[in-house]
Amino acid sequence: MLKHVVFLGDVQWPFHHVAALKAASDFAVGLSLQEPTELWFMGDGIDMDMLSGKYINAPDRLGRLQPDIDAWRTTLEAWVTRGNFTRLVYLGGNHEHRLQMYLWHQAPALSSLRGLTVPELLGLDEMGWEWHPWGEL
Numbered sequence: 001m002l003k004h005v006v007f008l009g010d011v012q013w014p015f016h017h018v019a020a021l022k023a024a025s026d027f028a029v030g031l032s033l034q035e036p037t038e039l040w041f042m043g044d045g046i047d048m049d050m051l052s053g054k055y056i057n058a059p060d061r062l063g064r065l066q067p068d069i070d071a072w073r074t075t076l077e078a079w080v081t082r083g084n085f086t087r088l089v090y091l092g093g094n095h096e097h098r099l100q101m102y103l104w105h106q107a108p109a110l111s112s113l114r115g116l117t118v119p120e121l122l123g124l125d126e127m128g129w130e131w132h133p134w135g136e137l
Contacts, residue, residue, distance in 0.1 A: 003086070004035050009042025012095060013072040014064070015049075025079060032083040039085045043093020043134065046072040046118075051098040073122045080127045088129040092118060097134040 006028040011021055031037050046068055050057050080088065096118045103111035110116060118124075119131040 004031055004037040005040060006031060006037060007040045007042055009091075009093070010044045011072075011075075012044050012047040013075070014068050015047055021075075025075075028085075029079065029083040032085045036086045037083075038087040038089065039079060039083070040089045041076075041091065041129075043091045044095040045076075045090075045093070046095060046122075048095050048098040051102040069121050076122060076124070076129070077127060080129075088127070089132070090119075090124055090129045091132045091137060092134040094134055100133075 008024055008028065028037070028039055032039070048065065048068070049055055050062050050065055076090075079085070099116070099118055099121075100111075103116060114120070119129075122129075124131050
C-alpha cells in the first residue's frame, strides 16, 4: 500500500508564520485522514531564543520559555488528535538542543534532573512521537 510522508520543520515558535503553519498543518492532517501518512518534524519547533548566547533578548522574552513550550506542545497535540498518522517522528534541531547546552554550560548541577529534557517538557512520549536528538540522524 502506498504510504505518504509529510516533512515539516523550522517553525521556531513563537516566531512562526501563523498562516503558513496552519496551511501545512491542515495539509498534513487532511492527508493523514485519507491515506496512510507519517509525520516527520525536522527540528527547530521551538526557538528557545532566551537560552541562546548568540542573541541579546528583549527583557519581555526572558520569562517566556514555559509559555512557549506550552504553546508548542499544544500544536503538537493538535496534530496528534486531529490527524490519523501511522508514525510520528520528531528530530530535534539545534534550537531544541539549546536547552541541553544551557544546562551543561550554565547550570550543570541541574543537567541530570528528570523532566528537564525537550521530549519530557513537550510530552512527546505520551503523544506517541519518536524522539531523535539533534545530530543523531
